[in-house]
Amino acid sequence: MREMLLSEYGKLKSIDTPVEGCWINITSPDSEDISFLKEMGVEEDFVYDSLDQEERARFEQDEDLVYIITKLPYFDGEDKAVPYKTMTLGIAMKSGYFVTISGFKSAILEDLIEGRVRDVSTKKRNRLLLRIFDRGTVYYLRYLKEIRRLSNEIESELHRSTRNKELVAMLNLEKSLVFFTTSLRSNELMYEKLKRAHILTLYEEDEELFEDISIENRQAIEMANIYSDILTGMMDAFASVISNNLNVVMKILTIVTLALQIPTLVASIYGMNVALPFMDSPSIFYWSMGLSGLAAVIVGFILFKIRWFK
Known part of the structure; x- marks a missing residue:
């Protein structure tokens, strides 16, 4: 133009x-x-x-x-x-x-x-x-x-x-x-x-x-x-x-994984197709679930004491 x-x-x-x-x-x-x-x-x-x-x-x-x-x-x-x-x-x-x-x-x-x-x-x-x-x-x-x-x-x-x-x-x-x-x-x-x-x-x-x-x-x-x-x-x-946000997310996931590791192990053992102690007991399911929950709480408490949540 x-x-x-x-x-x-x-x-x-x-x-x-x-x-x-x-x-x-x-x-x-x-x-x-x-x-x-x-x-x-x-x-x-x-x-x-x-x-x-x-x-x-x-x-x-x-x-x-x-x-x-x-x-x-x-x-x-x-x-x-x-x-x-x-x-x-x-x-x-x-x-x-x-x-x-x-x-x-x-x-x-x-x-x-x-x-x-x-x-x-x-x-x-x-x-x-x-x-x-x-x-x-x-x-x-x-x-x-x-x-x-x-x-x-x-x-x-x-x-x-x-x-x-x-x-x-x-x-x-x-x-x-x-x-x-x-x-x-x-x-x-x-x-x-x-x-x-x-x-x-x-x-x-x-x-x-x-x-x-x-x-x-x-x-x-x-x-x-x-x-x-x-x-x-x-x-x-x-x-x-x-x-840093990514590190925080990975830390939370690691904590959850560690807390569920023992309950997962107990569930895996009682899921095996072999003879196990108390397997014939009618209350073994409740005992295994209770022990798994207690183990998760103990692991979580230990992680809290060593300041993993901060």
Whole structure:
């Protein structure tokens, strides 16, 4: 899907043909969109890199074109197991044009298009680039807080009932944190190299914004690491609880087995088809049952005295 936008009077409006100072946003490009980008001077390899979700964040310069790959947080509502993921966004900046390429529809770009972010102008390419970076870090922090909230809910469920379902859910949250941590670190390296390269011409307020973006990105990395450590610790703790519960069950079964061992032995002896003492007595059944019960009580008392029940 191709969308061309131009800022006028502080708002973005859609246009039919590209003009100087416009923003061209392409989502899930088809062959026609790729041909259009090639006519704009964007390399086909860069388009495919922008659609590769495993691509790392980076930038490169080719004459008057600047190519940037950044990693943005992405909420996949169709994936109930691991909804929080990251996506690749390709940005091509050419004199007079600003092009974004992605494989998925991004809530971050939608915020910019729908005017939920202040001071967005398609005619200021570097400022628009920084707004995308800034909004990306905001969503990283927002999704990290949501992951923490979900982990607290799962922890509460695990306190009531330790089940595999909750442990699998925690493992899925751990996957999301791994995605976030990897992408945030990749972005951090790209930001640092982009600053040192002096490719972007930034005003003083833009430099302050870029510094804020770097700080928030590092904060997001720290949050992701902390939440990951907490989840790992919880998973290890509850795995120990499950193992301990299994040991308790096996202990109870062992106690029951030992308590019934002697009555089982008595019943087995009097079940043999040979001559036994008192076998002709009419009360031998009651005596054998009484002795079996007494033996079970004695074994149980002995196990209690040696603290097997604790």
